[in-house]
Structure formats: C-alpha cells, structure tokens
Amino acid sequence: MKRFIGDIxxxxxxxxxxxxxxxxxxxxxxxxxDDGAIIASHKGDPFVMTTDMLLEKRHFxxxxxxxxxxxxxxxxxxxxxLAAMGAWPRYALLSLGLPLKTSLRDVEDFYRGASDAxxxxxxxxxxxxTNASPGGWVISVTMIGDxxxxxxxAPLRNRAKxxxxxxxxxxxxxxxxGLYCLEKNIKGSFCRPFIKRHLCPKARVLLGRALTPHxxxxxxxxxxxVADLGHILQESRKGAWVWRxxxxxxxxxxxxxxxxxxxKWTLGxxxxxxxxxLFTASRNKDKDIKRIAKAHxxxxxxxxxxxxxxxxxxLNGQGRAxxxxxGGFSHF
Amino acid sequence: MKRFIGDIxxxxxxxxxxxxxxxxxxxxxxxxxDDGAIIASHKGDPFVMTTDMLLEKRHFxxxxxxxxxxxxxxxxxxxxxLAAMGAWPRYALLSLGLPLKTSLRDVEDFYRGASDAxxxxxxxxxxxxTNASPGGWVISVTMIGDxxxxxxxAPLRNRAKxxxxxxxxxxxxxxxxGLYCLEKNIKGSFCRPFIKRHLCPKARVLLGRALTPHxxxxxxxxxxxVADLGHILQESRKGAWVWRxxxxxxxxxxxxxxxxxxxKWTLGxxxxxxxxxLFTASRNKDKDIKRIAKAHxxxxxxxxxxxxxxxxxxLNGQGRAxxxxxGGFSHF
Numbered sequence: 001m002k003r004f005i006g007d008i009x010x011x012x013x014x015x016x017x018x019x020x021x022x023x024x025x026x027x028x029x030x031x032x033x034d035d036g037a038i039i040a041s042h043k044g045d046p047f048v049m050t051t052d053m054l055l056e057k058r059h060f061x062x063x064x065x066x067x068x069x070x071x072x073x074x075x076x077x078x079x080x081x082l083a084a085m086g087a088w089p090r091y092a093l094l095s096l097g098l099p100l101k102t103s104l105r106d107v108e109d110f111y112r113g114a115s116d117a118x119x120x121x122x123x124x125x126x127x128x129x130t131n132a133s134p135g136g137w138v139i140s141v142t143m144i145g146d147x148x149x150x151x152x153x154a155p156l157r158n159r160a161k162x163x164x165x166x167x168x169x170x171x172x173x174x175x176x177x178g179l180y181c182l183e184k185n186i187k188g189s190f191c192r193p194f195i196k197r198h199l200c201p202k203a204r205v206l207l208g209r210a211l212t213p214h215x216x217x218x219x220x221x222x223x224x225x226v227a228d229l230g231h232i233l234q235e236s237r238k239g240a241w242v243w244r245x246x247x248x249x250x251x252x253x254x255x256x257x258x259x260x261x262x263x264k265w266t267l268g269x270x271x272x273x274x275x276x277x278l279f280t281a282s283r284n285k286d287k288d289i290k291r292i293a294k295a296h297x298x299x300x301x302x303x304x305x306x307x308x309x310x311x312x313x314x315l316n317g318q319g320r321a322x323x324x325x326x327g328g329f330s331h332f
Numbered sequence: 333m334k335r336f337i338g339d340i341x342x343x344x345x346x347x348x349x350x351x352x353x354x355x356x357x358x359x360x361x362x363x364x365x366d367d368g369a370i371i372a373s374h375k376g377d378p379f380v381m382t383t384d385m386l387l388e389k390r391h392f393x394x395x396x397x398x399x400x401x402x403x404x405x406x407x408x409x410x411x412x413x414l415a416a417m418g419a420w421p422r423y424a425l426l427s428l429g430l431p432l433k434t435s436l437r438d439v440e441d442f443y444r445g446a447s448d449a450x451x452x453x454x455x456x457x458x459x460x461x462t463n464a465s466p467g468g469w470v471i472s473v474t475m476i477g478d479x480x481x482x483x484x485x486a487p488l489r490n491r492a493k494x495x496x497x498x499x500x501x502x503x504x505x506x507x508x509x510g511l512y513c514l515e516k517n518i519k520g521s522f523c524r525p526f527i528k529r530h531l532c533p534k535a536r537v538l539l540g541r542a543l544t545p546h547x548x549x550x551x552x553x554x555x556x557x558v559a560d561l562g563h564i565l566q567e568s569r570k571g572a573w574v575w576r577x578x579x580x581x582x583x584x585x586x587x588x589x590x591x592x593x594x595x596k597w598t599l600g601x602x603x604x605x606x607x608x609x610l611f612t613a614s615r616n617k618d619k620d621i622k623r624i625a626k627a628h629x630x631x632x633x634x635x636x637x638x639x640x641x642x643x644x645x646x647l648n649g650q651g652r653a654x655x656x657x658x659g660g661f662s663h664f
Contacts (some may be wrong), residue, residue: 002435003435004434005436005439006437007436037425047456049423049459049476051427051472052427052461053427053429053461055465055470057466058464058466059348059463091369095383096385097387097390097470097544103337104336104339105335107337127382127383128383129383129384129472130345131390133387134388134389134390134467135466135467135468136389138470140383140461144381173518173604179394236472
C-alpha cells in the first residue's frame with residue numbers, strides 16, 4: 001500500500017526521516033526535535049539555529065494582510081523559536097521564491113517588515129537566496145541566536161520534571177479567533193484585535209531570556225497548547241494535568257467567543273499561533289516568576305502541573321478529566 | 333509605472349533590498365553578496381553560512397530524475413558554495429514544502445540522497461521544517477561550514493587583484509548540454525554523461541579547501557562562467573581577459589556539441605550549473621596550483637587574467653575581443 005505523508009503527520013515524518021542521519025557529535029548539544037538546534041562552536045560560545053518556511057495560501061493570504069506584515073511575521077515566528085530556547089537573535093538568512101509578476105514594491109514592503117522585526121534586537125540579514133517561483137510566494141527564514149557560554153542549560157523540551165508547575169505567558173486563543181474571523185470573512189471593529197494578533201504576532205524574546213535561568217522546559221505556542229505541551233511531555237516522558245479554568249483568557253476574547261458562538265476552551269486549548277511561551281518550573285521558583293512577570297508587564301499564569309506519568313489530562317472546575325474535541329494544528 | 337522583479341534581475345534586487353539592513357558588525361566578516369556569509373563567533377572559530385532554495389519545475393523536474401538524486405543535488409549546490417569559500421561542511425538545516433499527496437517513499441528517497449551527499453564530510457542535519465505545500469515541492473537548504481581561525485583570508489569575491497591569473501577547475505559546458513538533452517527529450521547513450529553532470533553535480537569541497545591558502549578570489553560556477561566571473565569583477569572592481577581557446581572542454585563534450593549542433597563556446601561561457609571552481613591567483617602561485625591539480629587529479633586550467641579595468645573581454649585565437657551572444661543564467 002502506498003503511504004502518503006498526510007497519513008503520518010509532521011512529527012512522525014521528521015522522526016522517521018532524520019533517524020538516518022548521524023547526529024552524534026560533541027558539538028551538537030541539541031539537534032532535530034526542539035525549537036532550535038544548539039551548536040557548541042569550538043572554544044567559542046554556543047549558538048542556536050532555527051528555521052521556518054511560510055508558503056502562500058498555506059500560511060498566509062496576501063488578500064488578508066500587507067506584505068509588510070507578512071515580512072514581519074515571517075521573522076517573528078523564528079524569533080519565537082529563539083525565545084523558547086532563551087537565545088538572543090543575531091543573524092537571519094532570508095530566502096524567497098517569488099512569482100515573476102511580483103511587483104518590486106511588494107518585495108520591498110516585505111523586506112521593510114522583516115527589517116522592522118529584526119531592528120529591536122539589532123539582528124541583521126546576512127544572506128539568502130531569491131528565485132522565480134512557478135507557484136505562489138515561498139518564504140524560508142533561518143535565524144541564528146546565541147547565549148552566554150556560562151549558561152549551561154537551555155530550556156529544552158526534554159527537561160520538564162515531575163511536579164513542576166506549568167505556566168503560560170499572556171492570553172490564549174485570540175490568534176485562532178482572528179483566523180476564524182478572516183476565514184469566515186467576519187467584519188466589525190470587535191474582530192480587529194484578534195485579527196491583529198493573528199497577522200502581527202510578537203515573539204517573547206526578552207521574556208524568554210529572563211525566564212531561562214529559572215525554569216526547566218520551554219516551548220513557544222505555535223501549534224496550540226495541547227499539541228505543544230504534548231511535545232514537552234513526549235520528549236520529557238512525563239504526563240501533565242492542565243486546569244482548564246486557569247487558562248488565561250482576555251475579557252475581549254471571552255466576549256468575542258460569545259458573540260461568534262465559538263467555544264473558548266477549544267480555541268484556547270487547540271488554537272494555533274499564539275506565540276506565547278509555555279514553560280515548566282519548580283514550585284519554589286514561583287517568586288522569581290512573579291518578579292519577572294511584573295518586570296515584563298505580562299501575566300505568567302500557572303495552568304497545571306507536570307505529572308510523573310499518565311499522559312495529558314485536562315481537568316474541569318470540578319477536577320474531572322474532560323475529553324478533548326480536537327488536537328492542535330498539524331502541518332499536514 | 334509598476335515595476336516587476338523580472339525587470340531588474342536577481343542581483344540588482346538583492347542589492348536594493350538588503351541595503352536597508354544594518355550590516356555593520358565586527359562579527360560579520362562577510363555578509364550578503366558572496367557565496368556564503370562569514371560570522372566570527374565570539375572567541376571561537378569563524379563559521380560560514382550558505383542557503384539555497386530549489387523549486388519544483390523551476391530547478392528540477394521529478395520526471396527527469398529520481399528523488400534520491402534531487403536530495404543529493406540540493407545538498408551539493410550548497411556544498412559548492414561552501415567549497416568556494418574554502419570552508420568545511422558541518423551542519424545542514426533542511427526545510428521542505430511537500431504536496432499532501434507526496435508518497436512517503438519519495439520523501440525517504442530524498443532524505444537518502446541528502447544523506448549520501450553529507451556522509452563524505454560527516455556533516456549532519458540538525459534541524460529544519462516540513463510543511464504541506466499547495467503547489468509543488470519546495471526545498472530550502474541552509475548549510476554551516478567552518479575553517480580554522482588561523483586562516484585569516486577567505487577567498488572572497490572582492491579579493492581579485494589586477495594581473496592575477498584566472499583559473500577554472502575541471503571541464504565546462506557539460507551540464508548545460510545535459511539540460512539541453514533533457515529539455516529537447518534527446519535520448520541516446522552519448523547524452524548520458526552530460527545528463528548525469530546536470531542531475532548529479534559534485535561539489536569541489538576538498539579542492540576548494542586545498543586552494544584557499546594560495547589564491548585571492550573564488551566563486552563556484554552555478555550561473556555560468558561569464559555571469560559568475562562578472563560577480564568577481566564587479567565586487568573587486570576589476571576587468572578581465574578570457575582566452576576563449578583556453579577554455580577546458582572534454583573531448584566527449586566537443587563531439588556532443590557537434591552532433592547536437594550546439595555552439596560549444598556559448599555553452600562553455602554561459603551555460604549554468606557546472607559547479608566547478610573559478611578562482612584568481614598571483615602568477616607566482618602557478619607551481620602550487622599545478623601541485624594541487626595533480627594531488628586532486630583534476631585539471632586546473634588558466635583561462636585568462638584579471639585586468640586593472642575595462643570590463644570583461646573574451647578574446648578569440650587571434651587575440652581579438654568577441655561579442656557575447658548571451659549572458660549567464662538569471663534566477664528571474
């Protein structure tokens with residue numbers, strides 16, 4: 001029987017494919033399977049690499065947004081991966097496949113957006129490739145970040161410990177609600193903040209760096225809470241309880257879901273592209289985390305705990321495990 | 333008037349776009365505009381990054397080749413960029429956009445080919461991204477190489493000196509002739525070596541490293557001799573004479589062009605994807621270069637000289653400048 005990639009899902013595919021590569025090297029501190037790869041350069045500081053591909057019609061639609069926003073977002077999604085490694089953005093490689101009839105102005109706007117996203121970190125584009133594309137736009141960004149050599153432990157996905165507390169930054173679900181508004185062509189000023197969250201995400205780079213010394217495992221929420229927490233649990237071989245009632249929702253999001261008759265839990269648990277940070281930390285780190293939340297003016301909400309085993313359980317207000325209606329975003 | 337990217341060409345586009353990025357940093361020893369970017373890691377050895385995007389129908393056609401060959405080629409074209417920097421391949425990031433109905437076997441074959449190309453250097457895939465593509469296959473490879481810190485000068489494009497001798501490795505034009513056979517659907521055993529040169533190029537990594545201490549500027553021939561030499565001349569602000577009669581052609585290539593009524597000069601001067609190395613060196617390095625040629629069992633042919641000014645001139649057997657019928661491969 002012929003098997004298609006759609007049948008097995010992205011993570012199984014990657015596991016299957018990369019198992020054939022020799023990966024044992026002292027210098028690869030972390031290879032395939034985390035937000036980024038960590039390379040210990042000989043004598044020098046280690047650096048982190050991350051890459052993301054965005055395809056027209058699959059990841060963005062030019063009719064929904066401006067090219068400047070697309071340029072910005074294609075950098076931000078990579079910054080978010082670096083944030084989840086606690087790394088500082090340094091360099092970017094920007095490869096584009098462009099339809100021949102692309103106007104110069106659109107490409108310039110795209111670069112302007114990319115530049116906007118890199119500027120706060122004084123990160124810079126050091127290379128790339130441009131090609132004519134027979135289909136739509138193709139954007140492939142690779143970013144390099146670094147962190148001080150003294151920092152022995154990056155917050156990898158496999159470092160969650162049993163009885164760690166689970167935290168999430170900011171608010172959940174708004175991006176998914178924004179996508180819903182775009183797809184259903186719902187207009188109205190109340191939709192705008194959600195649409196903006198979807199089209200113009202902002203990576204939590206400073207927060208990620210501040211958290212890193214105090215936490216165990218971290219991931220950025222791109223595929224949805226359940227899917228991304230799943231990656232941590234799988235890599236750390238742990239289970240978790242998530243207290244559904246503790247999930248951080250903004251008031252406007254709750255109102256929005258009511259108005260659009262959407263289930264806030266589904267969006268919060270399974271909606272993608274929040275680009276918030278999900279992390280685990282010892283209980284005794286609560287004070288440090290509160291301090292960081294205050295300093296960064298962002299909420300860092302405890303939403304559950306890591307368990308020695310038993311998979312992922314979502315508990316309702318009465319402490320009963322509830323069934324999930326759907327998982328996260330799959331790339332296939 | 334609306335301007336399209338097709339009107340201005342790849343290099344003008346890149347220049348225009350990247351001028352907006354701040355690129356002044358002590359650590360960026362070489363940024364946009366060469367085969368790779370060189371980063372001096374803090375205290376550690378510098379490393380080189382290069383990236384290339386391959387798009388179905390634009391850069392390859394699955395009906396012409398196997399997925400294993402495509403996997404191999406997508407690595408080799410990046411290895412060739414590293415070769416032209418005199419760097420040693422270390423790590424690769426491999427991002428794919430795949431149509432949903434891609435068979436698992438094709439993807440596995442692709443990875444097998446990529447793995448084949450990396451194995452001789454013990455280089456390894458450290459990350460990547462996979463996505464469903466609404467169009468054809470999209471392949472984006474980023475490679476990281478390094479060289480000893482002691483090596484102060486990489487053979488950058490801007491380092492050609494007046495009165496340097498111009499050299500090229502191996503033979504020219506075979507890949508372009510192979511592409512012609514594929515496009516015109518010409519079959520016959522005499523075509524096979526040319527088609528193979530086109531579908532299965534081999535980067536000159538060891539040669540590039542051996543040459544580096546003895547030469548000034550180097551580039552790999554991907555867009556054709558005239559176009560790629562043009563990059564060196566532009567970056568170095570020099571002119572050049574190329575002796576047409578000195579161009580290295582294989583006997584089988586000369587026979588093949590006669591049989592197919594193709595102009596060998598046009599293919600040799602403007603045909604793309606030879607993935608040979610073009611470099612400039614002082615005249616007194618002739619002995620070293622002959623020694624390296626012998627050790628690597630490859631011809632390194634002097635084909636002209638760098639001039640203080642006057643653009644690129646192709647001289648025929650009588651020493652008269654001839655007109656070029658066409659330039660190299662443009663990505664748009």
